[in-house]
Amino acid sequence: MGEHGCERVLRMGVLGCADIALRRLLPVIAAHESARIVAVASRDSAKAALVSDRFGCSAVTGYQRLLDRDDIDAVYIPVPPGLHHEWVVRALEAGKHVLAEKPLCTAYEEAVDLMRLARRLGLVLAENFMFLHHSQHATVRSLVEDGTIGELQVFSSSFGVPPLDPASFRYRPDLGGGALLDVGVYPLRAAQLLLGPELEVRAATLRIDEATGVDVAGSVLLSTPDCVSAQLDFGFQHSYRCSYALWGSRGRISVDRAFTPPEQIKPLVRVQQQDRYTELAVAADHQVRNALGAFVDAVLSGAGGPLAEDETLLQARLVSDVRGAAKVALVKGHSRQRPTASGPRATAAGQ
Incomplete structure (x- = not known):
């Protein structure tokens, strides 16, 4: 984890420049005392540059290049649901904790697969249903x-x-x-x-x-x-x-x-x-801030494995x-x- 003064800070990357990320999550991450946006990735370099300028972070072209960085502890994944399984797997295998936008997956079997992988690797995996935190x-x-x-x-x-x-x-x-x-x-x-x-x-x-x-x-x-x-x-x-x-x-x-x-x-x-x-x-x-806070706290406290695993699998x-x-x-x-x-x-x- 990164350090900010005497406090630990979760260094986060963002895979994709989706509207929900720009409107909701990125402003909250940027304002959070225990989290920091390190980089944002897009397949469009110009879009990544615009977002990085707005939030004062690095711009990365291509999702895998962001996952390959060693200065990122966790990633937020707001890409379309049909891409979740692939990129959550890649993120976990790169050693990153994952906050994935809802729904976690498009198929129950994929959700089971991700839970098993996160549990085996001891990494936090959370499905971002923000309303639950109101x-x-x-x-x-x-x-x-x-x-x-x-x-x-x-x-x-x-x-x-x-x-x-x-x-x-x-x-x-x-x-x-x-x-x-x-x-x-x-x-x-x-x-x-x-x-x-x-x-x-x-x-x-x-x-x-x-x-x-x-x-x-x-x-x-x-x-x-x-x-x-x-x-x-x-x-x-x-x-x-x-x-x-x-x-x-x-x-x-x-x-x-x-x-x-x-x-x-x-x-x-x-x-x-x-x-x-x-x-x-x-x-x-502030359900968005609360949802992010629950994820950040879980990672910084040393929690390993999925959050709300039973509920997430039942949902799927x-x-x-x-x-x-x-x-x-x-x-x-x-x-x-x-x-x-x-x-x-x-x-x-x-x-």
Whole structure:
């Protein structure tokens, strides 16, 4: 690890100049007291140079050249999901700890492979689901555990955005595109967080863009062993929605902007109990900084192996099971035309 005064500093490299990296992670890494951006790599030397100038780090042309450097301890990988397995393997084999953007992989078997490799090499590997690090979800779990809404019956969640840029990798099957892997994974991960590890997929639908071959919308029904159900919807053909709700025998809890709350706002957790309606303003929180901090702390503390391995593998299995269970319908490619109406920015992963 690098040294900064008397403190250890995690020296980080970034593989790729993806939008989410530029908007979210790189500014937070640059501001973190225990992390430093050493280099950013792109296959486009001009793009790498622009990003390096902005963040005061080295520019590297080509991902492998960055991994070959001995002044980097860990890498953040925001390349398209279809490239994750290859570059996470290469990074781990180069002795680097890895923070990989969600989803970790496009196939369950690939996720298992990466976990085994990270465990064998004693390197930290984390899937970057940033919303998990916002305190509002701990508030929700506490309310449920305290019996605020009685016995839980149904969990529901939606994450939909308007059509994206047609040139985006999200419309390319070979790069791991599609709504399930981009926005559908959020309701799935939230269901796991709030209902526990024994979820099973019971039914699913996927709407496939006939022009590109990627799924642009879908729904999933899951259940726990005692038949608490989870009803999930997601897609690229929707007005913006990003929410979840828990419905119990004595009330209901709902959360808007569940996966994308800006760090400056105090999210509202709404509780309905018969004729009583309560809005709880949760403290503002910075889920991006918290997610990075958890990774940095794990590496600097000497932790070896994957973080949240069981949860990450269950997530990958559920995605695989959704695909296996899904009833599929083709839709016309004109649905990818981007709307001109104003509204929340439609970015994949919405983070």
